[in-house]
Amino acid sequence: xxxxxxxxxxxxxxxxxxxxxxxxxxxxxxxxxxxxxxxxxxxxxxxxxxxxxxxxxxxxxxxxxxxxxxxxxxxxxxxxxxxxxxxxxxxxxxxxxxxxxxxxxxxxxxxxxxxxxxxxxxxxxxxxxxxxxxxxxxxxxxxxxxxxxxxxxxxxxxxxxxxxxxxxxxxxxxxxxxxxxxxxxxxxxxxxxxxxxxxxxxxxxxxxxxxxxxxxxxxxxxxxxxxxxxxxxxxxxxxxxxxxxxxxxxxxxxxxx
Amino acid sequence: xxxxxxxxxxxxxxxxxxxxxxxxxxxxxxxxxxxxxxxxxxxxxxxxxxxxxxxxxxxxxxxxxxxxxxxxxxxxxxxxxxxxxxxxxxxxxxxxxxxxxxxxxxxxxxxxxxxxxxxxxxxxxxxxxxxxxxxxxxxxxxxxxxxxxxxxxxxxxxxxxxxxxxxxxxxxxxxxxxxxxxxxxxxxxxxxxxxxxxxxxxxxxxxxxxxxxxxxxxxxxxxxxxxxxxxxxxxxxxxxxxxxxxxxxxxxxxxxxxxxxxxxxxxxxxxxxxxxxxxxxxxxxxxxxxxxxxxxxxxxxxxxxxxxxxxxxxxxxxxxxxxxxxxxxxxxxxxxx
Numbered sequence: 001x002x003x004x005x006x007x008x009x010x011x012x013x014x015x016x017x018x019x020x021x022x023x024x025x026x027x028x029x030x031x032x033x034x035x036x037x038x039x040x041x042x043x044x045x046x047x048x049x050x051x052x053x054x055x056x057x058x059x060x061x062x063x064x065x066x067x068x069x070x071x072x073x074x075x076x077x078x079x080x081x082x083x084x085x086x087x088x089x090x091x092x093x094x095x096x097x098x099x100x101x102x103x104x105x106x107x108x109x110x111x112x113x114x115x116x117x118x119x120x121x122x123x124x125x126x127x128x129x130x131x132x133x134x135x136x137x138x139x140x141x142x143x144x145x146x147x148x149x150x151x152x153x154x155x156x157x158x159x160x161x162x163x164x165x166x167x168x169x170x171x172x173x174x175x176x177x178x179x180x181x182x183x184x185x186x187x188x189x190x191x192x193x194x195x196x197x198x199x200x201x202x203x204x205x206x207x208x209x210x211x212x213x214x215x216x217x218x219x220x221x222x223x224x225x226x227x228x229x230x231x232x233x234x235x236x237x238x239x240x241x242x243x244x245x246x247x248x249x250x251x252x253x254x255x256x257x
Numbered sequence: 258x259x260x261x262x263x264x265x266x267x268x269x270x271x272x273x274x275x276x277x278x279x280x281x282x283x284x285x286x287x288x289x290x291x292x293x294x295x296x297x298x299x300x301x302x303x304x305x306x307x308x309x310x311x312x313x314x315x316x317x318x319x320x321x322x323x324x325x326x327x328x329x330x331x332x333x334x335x336x337x338x339x340x341x342x343x344x345x346x347x348x349x350x351x352x353x354x355x356x357x358x359x360x361x362x363x364x365x366x367x368x369x370x371x372x373x374x375x376x377x378x379x380x381x382x383x384x385x386x387x388x389x390x391x392x393x394x395x396x397x398x399x400x401x402x403x404x405x406x407x408x409x410x411x412x413x414x415x416x417x418x419x420x421x422x423x424x425x426x427x428x429x430x431x432x433x434x435x436x437x438x439x440x441x442x443x444x445x446x447x448x449x450x451x452x453x454x455x456x457x458x459x460x461x462x463x464x465x466x467x468x469x470x471x472x473x474x475x476x477x478x479x480x481x482x483x484x485x486x487x488x489x490x491x492x493x494x495x496x497x498x499x500x501x502x503x504x505x506x507x508x509x510x511x512x513x514x515x516x517x518x519x520x521x522x523x524x525x526x527x528x529x530x531x532x533x534x535x536x537x538x539x540x541x542x543x544x545x546x547x548x549x550x551x552x553x554x555x556x557x558x559x560x561x562x563x564x565x566x567x568x569x570x571x572x573x574x575x576x577x578x579x580x581x582x583x584x585x586x587x588x589x590x591x592x593x594x
Contacts, residue, residue: 002366009363017351020392088345092408095311095341097333098364257314 003099010098010106018114025118032069032122036062036129043189052191062126062133063143063216064188069122070115070151071183071208075175077111077155078162085166085253094254104159104246111155112148119144134221142218142228149235150211156242160249182208187216207238263289263324263416263447264310270318271305271471279305280316281471287464289415292438292448294462294479296455296561298573302471303451304344307420310449311341324415324447337365340409340417344424346401347408348393354380354404355389358411365412372411379407383437399430406437416447423457435460455561455573467568474568479561486559486567488516489533491540493526496550500524508547512539517567521575527566533557 018024040058047057054060084090093103123133123140133140162171185202186209192200203209214231217223264287271280280302287293295303308314310323312332321328324338348357355376362372380389383403393401402422409417422438423431438461441448452458458465459479467475467482475482495505502520509515509528514536519527530536533556544551557563565573 005366006364009360013349013352013356013360016356017349020351084349086345087350088343088347089349091313091343091345092341092347092361093364095313095336095339096361096364097336097366254313255315257308 002097003101003105006099006102007105007109010102011109014107014110015113018110025114025121028069028073028118029121031072032065032118033125035065035068036122036126039189040129046190049194051193054191056130058126058129059131060191060216061189062122062131063219064186064212065126066119066122066143067147067150067208067211067215068183068188069118070147071154071211072179073115073118074111074151074154075158075179077107078158078160078171078175079168081107081159081162082166082168082171085163090253091257094257100250101247103250104156104243107159108152108155112152115148115151116144119147133219135219135223139219139223143215146211146215146218146232146235149232149239150208153207153235153239153242156239156246160242160246163246163249163253166253182206185209186212188212207235210234210238261288262286262322264293264321264449266306266310266319266321268319269306269309269316269321271302271309271314271316279471280309280319282319283468283471283473284319285466285473285476287447287449289447290445291463292442292450292461294458294465295449295451295468296453296458296462296465296565297451297468298453301453301468303453303468304420305471306468307341307343307418307449307451311339311418312336338415340412340414342405342409342417342419342422344421346405348401348404350394351392353390353392354385354396357393357404358408361408362411367412375411375413379410383407398426399433402426402430402434403437406434406441410441415445416449417441419448419450421451421453423452423454431457453573455565459561467565469565469569475564482564483559483561486517486529486563488529488531488559490557490559490563491515491526491528491530491533491537492555492557493528493540493544493551494553495524495526495544496552500549504547505544505549508543508549509540512536512543515540519566519570521571523575527563527572529559529563 036058040061044057046052047055047060081090090103127133158171158175161174165171165174185199185206187203192203195203210231214228214235217228266286267284269280269283272278283302283306295306297303305314309316310321310328312328312335323335326334326338328335352360358376358379359372362368362375367375376389380386383406385400385404385407388396388400393404396404406419406422419438423434426434435457438448438450450461462479464478465476465482466473477485505520505526506518509518514530514532515528517529521527537554537556541551541554562573
């Protein structure tokens with residue numbers, strides 16, 4: 001109960017900060033818009049490649065952009081944690097009766113809400129530029145859930161790293177090192193059958209890819225619900241591992257104080 | 258442990274890495290309901306002591322009780338009983354003053370009207386009524402510090418830790434903070450104050466412990482510590498390069514009534530005398546007779562600086578500069594903030 005209470009209070013803190021800087025959501029939408037409009041137009045003709053399957057590249061790309069935006073954003077989840085460390089906010093909470101877990105879950109809760117809003121906006125933008133989403137509301141809801149799951153998992157990872165390295169520059173480097181390779185080793189931009197075979201194998205172990213496959217499947221006609229549930233299960237398991245890592249990082253942080 | 262002690266620390270030890278022995282067997286106790294000062298230069302181990310007593314850091318050895326609870330076995334109860342104002346403060350700059358206080362109360366299980374009333378009370382007490390709705394980012398340094406202290410008090414703790422509460426403040430604002438802190442004393446609250454300002458310890462602390470290199474070197478009331486020194490402080494700066502310690506000591510051996518002679522690396526001589534004014538001519542004559550040139554001489558009533566010199570074997574200023582150089586980059590960053 002105490003953990004839930006504390007999570008709620010921490011969530012309110014982060015949402016208030018977001019509420020005061022609503023333009024931040026707009027800034028975070030610049031990238032997905034570029035992916036959708038420029039990248040989508042640039043690679044319009046890849047659908048002509050035999051075996052690509054889909055006939056509309058925007059249609060193919062849109063669910064990937066939704067998931068990828070959540071993933072990119074989550075990478076930076078550790079930055080405000082470093083600021084909290086520098087300003088003594090984390091230490092203040094550590095000497096209070098607050099539940100340690102709420103310091104992470106509060107961030108995840110507010111982060112998830114932000115992701116949901118962002119995802120909805122991207123879906124609307126995609127609809128405007130000509131994408132369609134099959135399976136109506138259910139499909140889109142599942143797509144957003146996949147985005148939230150992958151965002152929460154990598155958010156935990158970023159928070160854990162922040163607690164371990166406690167330096168913004170190092171965190172930025174670590175995140176950059178992870179983000180692009182994982183993005184390209186996924187079906188975000190390219191049909192799986194057309195990827196080199198080693199990359200296909202690698203993508204099977206890529207949590208971002210699980211989310212894109214499940215999310216895209218959910219908004220494609222004739223979805224394979226079994227496969228989607230399987231990928232979602234894997235994502236949940238990955239999220240648990242990342243959350244455990246973040247909690248351990250808290251302990252390591254405290255030992256270093 | 259005696260029931261009358263709010264804090265009891267026994268033989269605390271803590272090392273950071275292999276080089277820095279932050280605490281080297283620190284022992285002291287704080288009677289309930291008093292303001293207790295831990296005085297020492299930067300790097301003496303004061304902040305480490307606060308981190309251990311507030312359950313943030315783990316000691317390598319030793320034990321301590323705060324508000325009757327063991328810091329190692331009952332950390333949850335300790336946290337319920339204490340308020341902490343760290344050097345960094347710990348305010349959320351992107352939230353208002355009121356929101357900061359509210360969140361602090363909420364994590365201690367407070368809420369509703371009771372909490373809002375408590376917040377009103379504290380904002381008024383710390384003259385922040387008008388600022389409560391503004392973002393902390395817009396506060397002046399003094400206002401932030403007052404909010405820091407208010408934050409430590411929201412849940413009515415039994416023991417309040419103030420780690421360097423006036424470091425970085427203008428002299429004027431510092432005097433204001435002193436007023437606030439002295440008003441906190443009484444009403445049953447125990448305050449542990451760390452400071453590297455001698456004047457601050459003198460003003461605020463009923464009892465104090467002087468800390469040097471991770472150990473308590475002297476303990477008592479500020480007046481008692483000064484009285485213990487008996488007599489006046491005589492400081493002589495020697496001009497001649499050839500003035501080595503042996504020569505100086507030999508010259509002074511014949512001077513009557515001179516006590517506790519310390520000769521430091523800056524060719525400064527510190528000593529005590531029952532009657533300073535009467536002893537100085539004899540000191541000067543003795544030095545002159547030994548061909549030791551005198552650059553300056555002062556006589557003063559005992560200050561806490563003299564107490565520090567007596568027990569730590571170096572002046573406060575010296576200790577600060579030496580320990581500053583020894584400290585790691587991280588701690589320096591801390592001090593700058």
